[in-house]
Amino acid sequence: MPLQFYNTATRKIEVFKPAESGRVKMYHCGPTVYRRPHVGNYRAFLFADLLRRVLERRGLRVTQVMNLTDVGHFTQEDEDHGEDRMEMEARNRGLDPWQVAREITNMFEGDMKRLRAKPPEHRPRASDHIAEMLEIIELLLKRGAAYRSGPENANIYYEVSRFENYGGLSGNRVDALEAGARIDINPEKKHPADFALWKSDSKHIMKWKSRFGEHGFPGWHIECSAMARKYLGDTLDIHTGGEDLIFPHHECEIAQSEAATGKPFVNYWMHVKFLQVDGGKMSKSLGNVYSVDDVVARGFEPRHLRFLLQRAHYRTPLNFTWDSMRDAKGAIERLDAFVVDLKTLRPAAAAAVAVDEMLQKTRAAFDAALDDDMNAAEATAAVFGLLNNVRTAGGASLKLTKEQIELILAFLGEFDAIFDVLTPEELAPEERAEIDRLVAERQTARQNRDFARSDEIRTKLAARRVVVEDTKEGVRWRRV
RNA sequence: GGCGGCAUAGCCAAGUGGCCUAAGGCGACUGAUUGCAAAUCAGUUAUUCCUCGGUUCAAAUCCGAGUGCCGCCUCCA
Numbered sequence: 001m002p003l004q005f006y007n008t009a010t011r012k013i014e015v016f017k018p019a020e021s022g023r024v025k026m027y028h029c030g031p032t033v034y035r036r037p038h039v040g041n042y043r044a045f046l047f048a049d050l051l052r053r054v055l056e057r058r059g060l061r062v063t064q065v066m067n068l069t070d071v072g073h074f075t076q077e078d079e080d081h082g083e084d085r086m087e088m089e090a091r092n093r094g095l096d097p098w099q100v101a102r103e104i105t106n107m108f109e110g111d112m113k114r115l116r117a118k119p120p121e122h123r124p125r126a127s128d129h130i131a132e133m134l135e136i137i138e139l140l141l142k143r144g145a146a147y148r149s150g151p152e153n154a155n156i157y158y159e160v161s162r163f164e165n166y167g168g169l170s171g172n173r174v175d176a177l178e179a180g181a182r183i184d185i186n187p188e189k190k191h192p193a194d195f196a197l198w199k200s201d202s203k204h205i206m207k208w209k210s211r212f213g214e215h216g217f218p219g220w221h222i223e224c225s226a227m228a229r230k231y232l233g234d235t236l237d238i239h240t241g242g243e244d245l246i247f248p249h250h251e252c253e254i255a256q257s258e259a260a261t262g263k264p265f266v267n268y269w270m271h272v273k274f275l276q277v278d279g280g281k282m283s284k285s286l287g288n289v290y291s292v293d294d295v296v297a298r299g300f301e302p303r304h305l306r307f308l309l310q311r312a313h314y315r316t317p318l319n320f321t322w323d324s325m326r327d328a329k330g331a332i333e334r335l336d337a338f339v340v341d342l343k344t345l346r347p348a349a350a351a352a353v354a355v356d357e358m359l360q361k362t363r364a365a366f367d368a369a370l371d372d373d374m375n376a377a378e379a380t381a382a383v384f385g386l387l388n389n390v391r392t393a394g395g396a397s398l399k400l401t402k403e404q405i406e407l408i409l410a411f412l413g414e415f416d417a418i419f420d421v422l423t424p425e426e427l428a429p430e431e432r433a434e435i436d437r438l439v440a441e442r443q444t445a446r447q448n449r450d451f452a453r454s455d456e457i458r459t460k461l462a463a464r465r466v467v468v469e470d471t472k473e474g475v476r477w478r479r480v
Numbered sequence: 481g482g483c484g485g486c487a488u489a490g491c492c493a494a495g496u497g498g499c500c501u502a503a504g505g506c507g508a509c510u511g512a513u514u515g516c517a518a519a520u521c522a523g524u525u526a527u528u529c530c531u532c533g534g535u536u537c538a539a540a541u542c543c544g545a546g547u548g549c550c551g552c553c554u555c556c557a
Binding site for chain 2: 011028029030031032037038040041042043044045047072084085170171172173176177220240241242243244245246247248249271272273274275276279280281308311312313315316317318319320321323324326327328329330331333334337340341369375377378380381382383384385388391392394397398446449451454455458467468469470471476477478
């Protein structure tokens with residue numbers, strides 16, 4: 001089966017063909033760094049990572065860009081009510097917006113690392129690309145797709161009526177939007193659906209000089225058009241983001257980029273459905289906007305969260321609950337146990353199980369699932385199927401030859417090249433030493449048949465989230 | 481008001497006309513194993529896919545109505 005993706009623009013599943021054979025250029029809308037990203041954000045960011053790894057498995061060379069929005073925006077035109085989020089957050093905390101951006105960027109990068117996302121080739125900041133944005137704005141003015149307005153003509157708007165495909169991505173019609181009557185009347189605009197490319201406001205903290213005035217700052221959408229163009233060129237293979245970005249953000253990006261370059265902007269649009277919490281939306285008032293730290297504080301490793309977020313199909317709403325976190329953790333623990341068993345197993349002399357055949361079938365199912373619009377649920381099911389087959393085929397205990405063990409581990413390595421969940425978190429050396437000491441002490445007690453003492457130590461270890469297992473091959477322990 | 485998505489076991493979640501008397505995971509229960517556990521193995525855990533009506537030889541899958549949840553139309557992954 002060829003690699004296929006659902007394309008938001010056509011609302012169909014299409015065979016994926018990069019413009020340049022063997023190479024893929026993709027852009028992902030990253031976070032606005034005014035507050036710490038939450039688990040819902042990471043569903044979208046981890047989707048980008050999964051996509052990258054699936055493309056790489058297909059032998060494609062990927063150039064990935066994920067931006068950081070560190071310039072605040074408000075599209076609400078009424079200055080009394082509209083406020084820039086970055087500046088609002090900064091004022092509330094008594095910081096300047098640049099400090100907030102730096103702090104949140106660090107948190108974001110730390111979270112992404114803990115979640116094992118491969119670093120994209122480029123992670124550009126909007127504030128570093130003002131010149132590139134102005135360049136596109138100039139092009140749009142020259143082509144008559146944008147106009148100057150407002151005091152001293154310092155504000156610049158994109159004229160939506162000049163772009164006939166506006167609405168093509170989202171299915172929205174400009175006249176239907178008007179009927180919504182939720183767009184404030186702004187006398188500066190020729191049409192209510194026109195959107196800002198550049199605004200001027202002397203009160204703004206994050207602002208730049210340009211030929212349009214001293215106190216300018218960019219509109220929300222222009223940064224992505226500018227950064228995508230700089231790092232990937234005029235036409236991208238894939239552009240992704242959360243489902244909320246389809247309109248207006250991505251619609252506006254298309255309008256700007258295509259009007260400026262005269263070329264198609266994106267060949268495949270992919271959008272991730274929102275993560276729900278407890279069957280509903282997450283919100284500050286419900287107290288269910290969880291961060292990676294919240295998840296870790298509840299005794300989970302980041303890889304458990306990674307698995308939870310990645311194994312569900314990206315186009316269906318996923319329900320995050322603490323039960324579902326426990327579920328993901330349990331699943332990973334079973335995989336962990338399988339890997340440990342394989343690595344410590346004494347190999348059998350002769351093959352008792354048809355491992356080759358199992359692996360062949362599993363690999364075929366795994367690839368077919370991934371190729372089919374990244375059906376991660378089916379792909380992981382195939383891996384668990386292999387685990388069950390291998391474990392049950394040999395009866396009560398595993399009977400595998402050395403070669404078979406290596407083949408299975410190699411396949412699990414392939415699985416892990418995509419999902420990256422099999423390596424447990426490393427323990428601090430002191431902690432590891434302390435655990436080893438307790439485990440050894442317990443062993444001595446057991447050898448003396450002092451089970452009271454042995455169980456007492458086991459309880460102590462459990463308090464450190466350590467489970468000991470007495471096996472035929474000896475004692476082993478693991479963190480849970 | 482306009483546009484779009486989803487609804488499958490206690491929970492999470494695939495499947496979108498016949499191979500479904502419905503994957504996979506978690507959890508629970510029974511047994512084997514164990515000093516006891518853990519892990520593992522054996523077995524049990526949806527005659528049914530939100531509700532009602534329809535199309536079809538055949539529907540979880542298609543159509544219609546309803547209910548619930550989610551997203552967009554304003555910043556949001």
